[in-house]
Amino acid sequence: MFSRISEDIRCIFERDPAARNIFEILTTYPGLHAIIFHRISHGLWNLGLKWLARFLSGVARWFTGIEIHPGAQIGQRFFIDHGMGVVIGETAEIGNDCTLYHGVTLGGTSWQKGKRHPTLGNNVVVGAGAKILGPIEIGDGARIGSNAVALKAVPADATVVGVPGRIVTKKEAIIKDEKRQAIAEKMGFDAYGMPHDMPDPVAHAINCMLDHMHAMDDRLEGMCKSMKSLGAELSEMDLPEIDSCEISSAAERSEGDDGEAPIEKIDESKIVD
Structure with a gap:
């Protein structure tokens, strides 16, 4: 477990340019705190101590604002950036080197027991506010755009945007x-x-x-x-070039002396009741 936590710390340096040192990461990164709590609660869950595991995950949620069910399976080098509002369901599975931003939900669409949460492959990035719902598979290297809602399987290296999510092929x-x-x-x-x-x-x-x-x-x-x-004889004609300098100077000339655009006077005779 400690080797996985050390990998989680190293991956933060790679994915967050604001990270300065290990002490700062250990003391101020709620995403790391949440994953440490989850490593422990997941071990208790597998040992059959389910109430204690759920209690520990509830404590982690209270401290970090991130809710990870102890039954969720999370791979190595997992990074939650910012993290507030992240929800990961019981049967969710997350591969290695995945990144989640704040407001992400890996949820279910059914109250029936069994597999009801998504499965993320390796190197998946889920943008802020995105929702991945149901027992669907997200392929390796896929990207889920911010605020997108993914309800269907996503192939590897594809990008999903919009509500409902649509796949953008490269x-x-x-x-x-x-x-x-x-x-x-x-x-x-x-x-x-x-x-x-x-x-x-x-x-x-x-x-x-x-x-x-x-x-x-x-x-x-x-x-x-x-x-x-x-x-037929046709003369060759090139498109005229647009001079951005002339456009900007014309815009400046149209402005008033105080730097604001002049107010156009209204012809009252043209006003219709």
Whole structure:
């Protein structure tokens, strides 16, 4: 048990840049306190001392704000960052090198006895506020995005986002990102810097616009090739570059003397009752 705890301490240095020394980790990290309590209570649970194990887990919850059922099986180098509000059910199984953030729930969807909580593979990262519900399997290296709700099995190295959770496959995302980057560079536009697995509404809208522009660009190129094959003469035309300096200077000129944008006067004759 002590060797596992020492591994838990070492992994904190690898995953938390705020960690400075072992004494600070031992005295101020509730995630480590919770896992130490769990190692002890899980041993008592396996020995048949179930009430004592549950009592110890309740004490740990009171001190750390993290609830881990003593029956849960947790692998090596497990890290709970911040930790407040984390709930791990009785039949949950967690592999090695997994990371959970605050507000995560590994819960069940049934009151029936037996396996009713999720199983996490190795190197799984679960973002803040995420919920993984039911006896589902999360593959090795999977990522569960913040506030996502996973109700179905997740394959290895996949990312789940949204409510209900949807899987974002890496291959499709790479192809889309390459197309978006190509059309954005052609336009002289710095694409909105959001990763493919972040469901930001502005990023999604801009990415959809770039996808549409790419499709229209391909169609126009095909039309030009067809017209040239019929003997038509078409002049080559490059897209004009967007000068960000001119845009910023124009925006500055539109501001008032005090640095605030001038207030546009309202024509009262245009107001309709």
